[in-house]
Amino acid sequence: MYLMVIMLYILAAVVCGLLGRHTSFGFLGHFILAIFITPVGDFLVQLVARPSKEIRRRIQDIDEN
Numbered sequence: 001m002y003l004m005v006i007m008l009y010i011l012a013a014v015v016c017g018l019l020g021r022h023t024s025f026g027f028l029g030h031f032i033l034a035i036f037i038t039p040v041g042d043f044l045v046q047l048v049a050r051p052s053k054e055i056r057r058r059i060q061d062i063d064e065n
Contacts, residue, residue: 012039016046023049 013034020030023046034042051059 009039010035013042015039016042019043020046020049022052022055024052025049026052 013031016034016039017027017031020042021027023030025033025045030042030046033045037045050056
């Protein structure tokens with residue numbers, strides 16, 4: 001029972017890492033954050049997280065055209 005809960009928690013942290021891979025924290029940052037403050041807390045951080053430099057550059061290129 002406890003093993004299943006831990007596995008689901010880690011899976012949720014991996015999903016948070018994957019969702020946050022294009023932010024300034026990246027996959028590893030969001031994965032570790034989800035482990036320490038819960039995946040729900042990390043998801044809230046992702047809502048206000050800044051996009052990565054590459055994504056910001058693409059947005060700027062689109063705006064200039």
